[in-house]
Amino acid sequence: MIGMAHERRLAEIFVEVADSLVEDFDVIDLLHRLSARCVELLDVSAAGILLADAHGELQIIAASDEHTRLLELFALQHDQGPCVECYRTGAARTNIDLARAEATTDWPRFTARARETGYVTTHAIPLRLRSRVVGALNLFQTTPQRLGDDDIALAQALADVATIAILQQRTLEQSHVENSQLETALTSRILIEQVKGVLAERWDTSVDHAFEAFRSYARARHLRLTHLATRIISGDFDTAAIPAPPPEGPDGHAG
Incomplete structure (x- = not known):
């Protein structure tokens, strides 16, 4: 159950984001803050927001930190990894155990690098609005603790905010x-x-x-x-x- 302090912090963060979505806001800075808030609220080790370019390949746009090993892990997902599948299908991939044989078979380079970096679990949440998917939110954990349904719903809400920030609501159509x-x-x-x-x-x-x-x-x-x-x-x-x-x-x- 989410405690009152957690609920209060959650409300503060969404107010902070709403205050940022003014005309001519700094989208890159906002996405960096959202990545950091994912780490804070979801108790994960790292977060990154990947955006599809004109060729449909995912590129890192913001991360919870700028450490080279983490950025390289995001960069590997231009052609393989859970975020690629999440982007193509529009469906979340959550609680992926990077020690399982399926992960190594499906994404050999990504899984090997993630495990070398110390991550054991990963999640990919779509950045989507209606039928449009523009990228993915990628979360990493150094412990095998699962994210529950409430945490996954919160991750999707943060991903939705990121999507709106990127597309800017007044010109979505x-x-x-x-x-x-x-x-x-x-x-x-x-x-x-x-x-x-x-x-x-x-x-x-x-x-x-x-x-x-x-x-x-x-x-x-x-x-x-x-x-x-x-x-x-x-x-x-x-x-x-x-x-x-x-x-x-x-x-x-x-x-």
Whole structure:
């Protein structure tokens, strides 16, 4: 049974999301926050939102963290994995035991990499609105504890919010605008990947810490991530203005 504190936190998060869905909102930042909220609310280890590109291949758009091994795991699912099946069928795939032979047979590269990374269970929830499926929400667990029906329903609700954020409700019926929005979101992610690399090299730090410093700077100044990324890539912004992250310790964490 969900406790009162959990219910209160759930209400706060949906209010936070509703407040974000204003005109010209920053969809990439919102999707990152939704990924982090999945980890918080569902007691999973990691979450990512994958979006289908113009060729129907899934691309990572946001994740609960930017660790390279996790992003590589999402990237593997452009052609195999539970999210590919979820996207193609529009049906959720939940409580998948990555130790079972079926998972290894169906998705050999994905399953091997997931287990190497320490994950034992995964879930794929469709990003859909009516009959349209645009991607999938991928959840990972390092423990074999199952997600119950209530948790899966909550995961679908969070995936539905992500879908609305991506498509923007006021233009859902206009397919040409809808397709343009999908491409814009994917292009934004590519720009941010480039900036992460630039800043990580400048500061000699991990891309995860570089992204957090970049995102913190943008949010503190109410700048859209994509706009700031565009300025950095074009040379129109001096990255020295962004405070560098703390130096990393020997374990790879910020000191």
